[in-house]
Amino acid sequence: MTRKTLLRICSGLLLISVAACGAQDSKPKADEQAVEPLVVEAPKSNPEDSFFTPILDKLDDSLAASVKSGRVASLSYTLIKDGERVRSGFIGSRTLEGEEPVSDKTIYRIYSMTKPVTAVAILMLQEDGELDLDDPITKYLPEMKSLQVANSPGSATKSATHPVPQPPTIRQLLTHTAGFGYGDGKQDYINRQFTERKVLAAPSMDEVVRRTAAIPLKYDPGTAWSYSIASDLQGAIIERITGKSLGDFMQERIFGPLKMTDTAFYVSPEQKARLADATAWTPDTPIHLVGGPLAKMDRASVPVDYGGQGLVSTLADYERFALMLLNDGTLDGQTLLKPESVTLLRTNALPIVDPEAPQTMFKRKAGTGYGFGVGVVTDTIQSGLAAPEGTYFWDGASGTWFWIDPRNKVIFIGLQQNFSPAGVNMRASSMRSVYHAIYSE
Incomplete structure (x- = not known):
């Protein structure tokens, strides 16, 4: 009982x-x-009463350990239940050598936590009647009309190709089933092409599209799942349709209405003093600063708005975005999406159901699928995450993470900045702690 x-x-x-x-x-x-x-009268509900607090105390300690051990300079997190914060933690300092504590307003690079924001923007245009999810992407990106598909997609060397049977659709971009590569460190020929052609260092989004169009797809669209540049191409489509930069569109339709005052693709001179240091760490190398454009994050350093990886944000801001999704598209009287659009976003949409299928480029983790810009728990036991089916989540390359649990009305957001192959990813362990602590309804 x-x-x-x-x-x-x-x-x-x-x-x-x-x-x-x-x-x-x-x-x-x-x-x-x-x-x-x-x-x-029944006592007024306290959100923390829904949890066994000693387990949350241990979660506090485990999150703090990543800072105390010198793997990251800071970590900010919050656990939300029924729209109210249960726990928040602000550990470490904004700068590596400084003593300024992090807070709700510390600005972090959130990388792939940009992807669900871009998916929301696409769904808004779909509701506006500006696009259909099953439109071919060539309707908006004519540079993609002559796409080729590799006959040997995993090969380390260039393989023969064949013309794409049909162009990818926007829906396939949303689900990463369009066939594109990414250049995310993998050493197959196609992913190396993204690196060698410097696709994600192009001076404009139009040039990103042109360089991507010259690289073969990994597989025929719709036949497999593979993490890719798809969200960045969604951003390009938004810019082509609206005639605005992706950042301007998001500010007008998402960040402004939600009062997300510190979320953008770059920081202003005034915001620079709240930007967390970019740091890296490995077991063999002590924590150190990362330089270059990543350190500055000003407009001159990041001239392109990348829909798959570009945003900076704060704990307070991303909380408002997550609350909007948890509330089926509405927050504080501002409706961004219809409930049915939010349902589309958070529902597993992968057509590939057999992880052992020969053409499956990514052996998906058991018990999880993929919606629009988010992973989805499809089986609590198989996933090993302890979260209920329907929970959706994603991570960022700098070690950021979040999840939203519609069944229990739970949100968790964690922000940190680690830019090294030695990852500091704590989503899975924090999920298990939260669901071991939560009392059943």
Whole structure:
């Protein structure tokens, strides 16, 4: 029996007892004053009462350990239940050598946590009637009309190709089933082409599209799942349709309405003083600063708005974005999406159901799938994450992470900055801690 159930039973028995006593002599005597009936109210709900606090205390300690051990300079996180914060932690300093503590307003590079924001922008245009999810991307990106597909997609050397049977669709971009590569460190020929052609260092989004169009697809669209440049191409489509930069569109339609005052593709001179240091760490190399454009994050250093990896944000800002999704597209009277669009975003959409299928480029983790810009828990036990089916999540390359659990009305957001092959990813362990701590409804 859960604690909440026991409380309801005790409250109910007390009400019955009071009612029975009153029934014995319901009318006051002539020399007695009428007494107001006793009203027993259930205690006001405290979100933290939904959790076994010693486990949350241990979670605090484990998150703090990454800072104390010198792997990251800072970590900010929050756990939200029923729209209210249960726990928040602000550990370490904004700068590697400084003493300024991090806070709700510290600005972090969130990398792939940009992807669900871009997916929301695409769905907004779909609701506006500006696009259809099953439109071929060539309708907006004509540079893609002559795409080729590799006959040997995993080869380390260039292979023969064949013309794409049909162009990828926007829906396939949203689900990473369009066939594109990414240049994310993998050493097959196609991914190396993204690196060698410096696709993600192009001076404009139009040039990103042109360079991508010259690289073969990994597979025929719709036949496999592979993490890719697809979200950046979604950003290009948004810019072509609206005639605005991706950042300007997001500011007008997402960040402004949600009062996300510190989320953008670069930091202003005024915001620079709140930007967390970019650091790296490996077991053999102590934590150190990372330089270059990554350190500056100003407009001159990042001239292109990348829909798959470009945003900076704060804990306070991303909380508002997550609350909007948890509330089926609306927050504080501002409706960004219809509930059915949010449902599309957070529902597993992968057509590939067999992880052992020969053409599956990515052996998906058991018990998880993919929606629009987010991973989705499809089986609590198989996933090993302890989160219920329907929970959706994603991570960023700098070690950031979040998840949203519609069943329990739970949100968790963690922000840190680690830019090295030695990852400091704590989503899975924090998920297990939260769901070991939560009381069943």
